[in-house]
Amino acid sequence: xxxxxxxxxxxxxxxKHVAGKTVLAVRTQQDDIVYGKVGxxxxxxxxxxxxxxxxxxxxxxxxxxxxxxEPPHPLMHFGMSGWMKFSNDDSAYYKPTAQEExxxxxxxxxxxxxxMDGDDKCEAAFVDARRLGRIRLxxxxxxxxxxxxxxKENGPDxxxxxxxLTVDWLAQxxxxxxxxxxxxxxxxxxxxxxxxxxxDEVLYQAKIHPxxxxxxxxxxxxxxxxxxxxxxxxLACETLADSDKFPEDWLMKHRWxxxxxxxNKLPNGASITFLKxxxxxxxxxxxxxxxxxxxxxxxxxxxxxxxxxxxxxPSAKQRRNPNTASNKAAINGSKRGRExxxxxxxxxxxxxxxxxxxxxxxxxxxxxGGAKKGANGAAANMAGQKAAASEPxxxxxxxxxxx
Numbered sequence: 001x002x003x004x005x006x007x008x009x010x011x012x013x014x015x016k017h018v019a020g021k022t023v024l025a026v027r028t029q030q031d032d033i034v035y036g037k038v039g040x041x042x043x044x045x046x047x048x049x050x051x052x053x054x055x056x057x058x059x060x061x062x063x064x065x066x067x068x069x070e071p072p073h074p075l076m077h078f079g080m081s082g083w084m085k086f087s088n089d090d091s092a093y094y095k096p097t098a099q100e101e102x103x104x105x106x107x108x109x110x111x112x113x114x115x116m117d118g119d120d121k122c123e124a125a126f127v128d129a130r131r132l133g134r135i136r137l138x139x140x141x142x143x144x145x146x147x148x149x150x151x152k153e154n155g156p157d158x159x160x161x162x163x164x165l166t167v168d169w170l171a172q173x174x175x176x177x178x179x180x181x182x183x184x185x186x187x188x189x190x191x192x193x194x195x196x197x198x199x200d201e202v203l204y205q206a207k208i209h210p211x212x213x214x215x216x217x218x219x220x221x222x223x224x225x226x227x228x229x230x231x232x233x234x235l236a237c238e239t240l241a242d243s244d245k246f247p248e249d250w251l252m253k254h255r256w257x258x259x260x261x262x263x264n265k266l267p268n269g270a271s272i273t274f275l276k277x278x279x280x281x282x283x284x285x286x287x288x289x290x291x292x293x294x295x296x297x298x299x300x301x302x303x304x305x306x307x308x309x310x311x312x313x314p315s316a317k318q319r320r321n322p323n324t325a326s327n328k329a330a331i332n333g334s335k336r337g338r339e340x341x342x343x344x345x346x347x348x349x350x351x352x353x354x355x356x357x358x359x360x361x362x363x364x365x366x367x368x369g370g371a372k373k374g375a376n377g378a379a380a381n382m383a384g385q386k387a388a389a390s391e392p393x394x395x396x397x398x399x400x401x402x403x
Contacts, residue, residue, distance in 0.1 A: 005236025061192025
């Protein structure tokens with residue numbers, strides 16, 4: 001999921017190619033989820049944007065918006081896999097594949113395309129394959145967007161709100177709650193912009209264990225956490241989320257590629273383990289991140305990938321008599337070995353799925369019962385259910401800031 005640094009990258013490109021220009025034309029594709037979930041429609045967006053001048057592009061955490069010459073202003077959130085693409089520039093923060101070097105235009109999964117005036121004839125497109133992003137129109141003065149929903153329900157941004165997000169503010173916030181410290185960081189109602197990899201990096205740099213309860217830290221530890229939060233978020237934005245420019249000893253540079261040789265070690269030899277904190281996968285360096293206080297009880301640590309179990313097939317005799325203790329252990333051991341391999345291939349996908357958990361409210365519930373639908377109505381209902389099912393159950397906020 002795009003986090004604070006990745007969104008800063010898009011704001012950079014919007015300022016480069018869109019700000020200061022007029023929107024000559026808008027192409028949209030109706031999407032009842034990306035637009036409709038937040039009370040907007042593709043046609044309303046097209047009408048609001050056409051002919052207007054873009055004055056600036058701005059950001060708060062994972063949200064970004066365009067300041068138009070007059071309201072309404074488009075406020076956007078990438079969700080899990082959304083992005084902005086530009087017809088004359090590559091905004092990706094990773095090395096494109098050979099297939100992407102000559103991309104089609106408009107790009108796949110586009111929701112809107114803005115055609116701008118100017119000599120470069122740039123077009124900007126919002127794309128979202130999984131439809132977890134959101135596009136709103138906010139009818140408020142451009143300088144007051146942060147004073148209205150949903151931005152006003154979000155916490156301070158570690159880069160632009162340093163005057164608010166002080167050590168004392170963080171200490172008060174942490175001691176007012178009793179939740180795992182990583183859960184506190186990921187809740188956008190507390191702090192804007194921190195997602196899974198940023199949260200893990202902040203905690204590693206601060207030498208703090210993600211499971212430990214937020215109200216159990218000393219003043220010194222809170223100061224370390226504050227400094228790490230400002231440092232990691234600041235550098236992520238400064239480098240526009242280009243990981244090639246991150247320090248080599250950052251955890252983020254070595255947390256990916258599980259199952260590969262030396263994938264679970266830092267340059268200094270320290271091992272990286274993976275555990276669940278409140279249902280989220282966390283990368284942790286146990287030799288650095290020590291538990292110094294009470295921890296959450298609903299967590300479980302995984303084995304290091306280089307300590308994986310060896311698959312041993314149970315014998316025919318063991319399979320014929322599966323209920324004895326020794327035979328059951330052999331069969332279960334074989335299953336664990338296979339499951340471990342399957343887990344490795346799913347690790348990256350799983351972490352991506354988890355990235356969306358802190359960013360959208362639950363879909364509205366519909367009442368059961370009512371008149372029976374005809375064939376067409378039933379088909380439409382099934383389509384709606386499939387669309388809703390594409391949004392994971394975890395797409396639920398711990399705050400009401402998007403309502």
